[in-house]
Amino acid sequence: MRRLFPVTDMTARETAAEGAGEAREWSLDELADAYVYPELPAGGSWLRANMVSSLDGAGQHDGRSQPLSSETDMRIFGTLRALADVVVVGAETVRLEGYRPARAREAFAARRADAGQGPAPVIAVVSASLNLDFSLPLFTAPLVPTLVLTGAAAPADRVAAARAAGAEVLVAGDGAGVEPVRARAVLAERGLRRQLTEGGPRLLGQFVAADALDELCLTVSPTMTAGSAQRIAGGPSVAVPTRFAVASVLERDGFLFTRYRRI
Numbered sequence: 001m002r003r004l005f006p007v008t009d010m011t012a013r014e015t016a017a018e019g020a021g022e023a024r025e026w027s028l029d030e031l032a033d034a035y036v037y038p039e040l041p042a043g044g045s046w047l048r049a050n051m052v053s054s055l056d057g058a059g060q061h062d063g064r065s066q067p068l069s070s071e072t073d074m075r076i077f078g079t080l081r082a083l084a085d086v087v088v089v090g091a092e093t094v095r096l097e098g099y100r101p102a103r104a105r106e107a108f109a110a111r112r113a114d115a116g117q118g119p120a121p122v123i124a125v126v127s128a129s130l131n132l133d134f135s136l137p138l139f140t141a142p143l144v145p146t147l148v149l150t151g152a153a154a155p156a157d158r159v160a161a162a163r164a165a166g167a168e169v170l171v172a173g174d175g176a177g178v179e180p181v182r183a184r185a186v187l188a189e190r191g192l193r194r195q196l197t198e199g200g201p202r203l204l205g206q207f208v209a210a211d212a213l214d215e216l217c218l219t220v221s222p223t224m225t226a227g228s229a230q231r232i233a234g235g236p237s238v239a240v241p242t243r244f245a246v247a248s249v250l251e252r253d254g255f256l257f258t259r260y261r262r263i
């Protein structure tokens with residue numbers, strides 16, 4: 001792994017070492033240090049997204065993001081999960097990607113305990129229809145109960161099915177859908193303040209449109225897919241493009257692991 005930005009004396013030394021053929025994978029501890037959440041004011045929350053995109057802007061290939069990913073990308077994916085209080089995910093990603101509950105990882109156990117976090121992040125699934133398979137381990141066998149975020153008008157029988165499976169249903173919208181800013185607040189009120197969303201694009205687009213995304217951890221995959229795959233954020237476009245500033249760029253095997261913060 002090489003740090004390309006910000007450039008420091010350490011970067012220069014690392015780069016020299018890479019040039020000398022001493023490239024090495026970073027430890028999980030080093031990755032966790034690199035991606036640590038900012039200090040939050042009392043009651044504050046921070047929402048980061050973690051997404052992968054091909055060079056030509058595809059956010060998935062054949063309905064999954066895995067073909068765009070790499071081993072290091074998955075290590076960072078796991079690290080970002082391990083740093084989060086809650087992982088917010090759209091229902092379609094759960095349906096298409098065979099989403100599983102987050103697991104407790106020994107490598108992060110001490111760090112999570114020091115931060116006052118439980119053994120694994122809570123998964124919060126965003127859905128209006130609640131048309132989810134509640135017999136999945138995500139709902140029946142998580143380490144910490146899975147949350148379902150929905151609107152006040154969610155179908156009562158599906159709410160009952162979610163609860164019967166062991167999920168907790170939280171209302172974060174007056175109609176059928178979830179209001180992005182309210183979702184953040186509902187989670188923060190429960191102490192889930194270090195928030196991570198893993199998309200998908202339709203959900204991420206709504207956080208962007210509501211100006212509710214603080215940080216984007218974007219993996220630029222050195223691949224081209226052509227075709228008409230979704231980009232990493234969809235839905236109606238914003239009136240004025242939201243500006244982000246680059247916070248860091250890491251590189252491994254041609255993949256760029258970028259981190260941008262909203263200005």
Ligand SMILES: NC(=O)c1ccc[n+]([C@@H]2O[C@H](COP(=O)([O-])OP(=O)(O)OC[C@H]3O[C@@H](n4cnc5c(N)ncnc54)[C@H](OP(=O)(O)O)[C@@H]3O)[C@@H](O)[C@H]2O)c1
Pocket residue numbers: 050051052053058059060063064065089090091092093094096097126127128129130131150151176177178179180198199200201202203204206230232234
């Ligand atoms: N490139 C990446 O990093 C990345 C990351 C994640 C996923 N993906 C890919 O993206 C694809 C799926 O993404 P997607 O954009 O189609 O779907 P998505 O964002 O994962 O999920 C959309 C669903 O989420 C629920 N939803 C979204 N906004 C809502 C709101 N405001 N209120 C209530 N429910 C809401 C709805 O569920 P209901 O229909 O249940 O109401 C909606 O159908 C997959 O192919 C996956 O592989 C890529």
